[in-house]
Amino acid sequence: MRRRAYGTAVVVAALLASAGCSSKYAGDNGTSGTTAAGHRTVTPVDGCGRFSWTDPADRSPTRVPARCEPLAPSPQPLPKTRKLTIVTGTLSAEYVAPLEVAVDKGEFKKEGLDVTLKVLPTPDALPLLAKGDIDAMWAAPEAAVMNGVKGGFDIKWVAGNFSPDPKSKSGLWVKLKKGEAAADIRMAGRRMGTMIGKGSVIAYPMEKALATHGGGLDRIQYQQLGSADVLTALQNGGVDSAWLLDPVWRKVDDNPRYAFLGGQPPGEPLGGMLYGPSLLSDDVDAGVALLRAYIRTVNTYFAGDYKADPSFVAYLAKLLKTDESVLKSTPSLIMDWEIRVGTTTRLQSAYQAAGVSKGPALPESRTVDRSLYEEAVGHQP
CATH class of the missing domain: 3.40.190.10 (Periplasmic binding protein-like II)
Structure with a gap:
């Protein structure tokens, strides 16, 4: 082919x-x-x-x-x-x-x-x-x-x-608190679900996303999870945010209770x-x-x-x-x-x-x- x-x-x-x-x-x-x-x-x-x-x-x-x-x-x-x-x-x-x-x-x-x-x-x-x-x-x-x-x-x-792809939303997703709007999200103190932890390459794009939402890599809490557990933990409240890869983010893309904060830099x-x-x-x-x-x-x-x-x-x-x-x-x-x-x-x-x-x-x-x-x-x- x-x-x-x-x-x-x-x-x-x-x-x-x-x-x-x-x-x-x-x-x-x-x-x-x-x-x-x-x-x-x-x-x-x-x-x-x-x-x-x-x-x-x-x-x-x-x-x-x-x-x-x-x-x-x-x-x-x-x-x-x-x-x-x-x-x-x-x-x-x-x-x-x-x-x-x-x-x-x-x-x-x-x-x-x-x-x-x-x-x-x-x-x-x-x-x-x-x-x-x-x-x-x-x-x-x-x-x-x-x-x-x-x-x-x-x-x-x-x-x-x-x-x-520019249309992809693979990246940092957060579960909104009751009455919270995406523009008002402040990430400091929230729990992040991750497969690798602080030392993953996603620290680089995540740092950029956190900076615009009142957070920083040293101001959030990390919870290391298995690949099959990250989405589940985000959905059931085990963590407040998570880095969701293709195609997992599609599970929350149409749900207004979740907001996409940013992903890997294009190119x-x-x-x-x-x-x-x-x-x-x-x-x-x-x-x-x-x-x-x-x-x-x-x-x-x-x-x-x-x-x-x-x-x-x-x-x-x-x-x-x-x-x-x-x-x-x-x-x-x-x-x-x-x-x-x-x-x-x-x-x-x-x-x-x-x-x-x-x-x-x-x-x-x-x-x-x-x-x-x-x-x-x-x-x-």
Whole structure:
């Protein structure tokens, strides 16, 4: 099937002990932008022209995401099959769909990669990634990740995942008190239901939403809940507010007792692919190949409004093991493999405001590496 493109805080000491690593970045001034393996030759890629890269500094809500032609970039099989393990917190969420489609459609195999997707929480996966026991994480640069990198983990964010459609109301929802109007909401002292806690990347957009409603990350109470319990707790009064993802927010969207305060910034992915030393330095060819297959899958199947195709929606629903009507109830995600400048800096600022991170913020040279996806699409800086 071809698609058309369009114009918790974490106890770091324990993690470090389990990873057996120590910091090697003393004195880092944040100026290096190359991969751990050093400079690599980047050549133009057929089907990936000037629209296959956008200025990382562009944070316009209307920015059109980078795109190549369908089926591009074409596979460049490794000389020997490489087995890779990617861990993710779930295999049922829509944002994981590009990886599952890449496995199902054989896009990874075309690169000479034998990829296994495994479900594992971020705190459990981090030391394994840092040691090279797993190769990649489909997650986000949460506080646990940033604190781990500060402690010496060789982990970087190497590709984005998505940003929400402007029509989406995935984000911070509050249950109104009797007689309360949405414009009068004051969040200070209210209880927030969350799956990850203070150290989640949602701290960044949540901080912005709270600021306009008399609150702050240090002025609300957090209650950590399982993914299936967040909505229930909000509805039965167990918490006063919650961050509701697609398509859960549709359960309260038409109810006047609930108000939407804000969500993820448009055009700015807050998660995606994280690499450890296995793909950052030990086998960079495999690291690029993995991103090439991911990017090709986006260009071929998720380039635009992929939910406009009923047969593809039916296929996705079966692949994700979710109800087709539920999948159709929310807009398509805007799949986006690129990373914006300053995102990890803004995230770290929010983590400090929430009290789950201390000390100076890490520079981007310690947290982000765009060179692998740039190589995959043939962009020459």
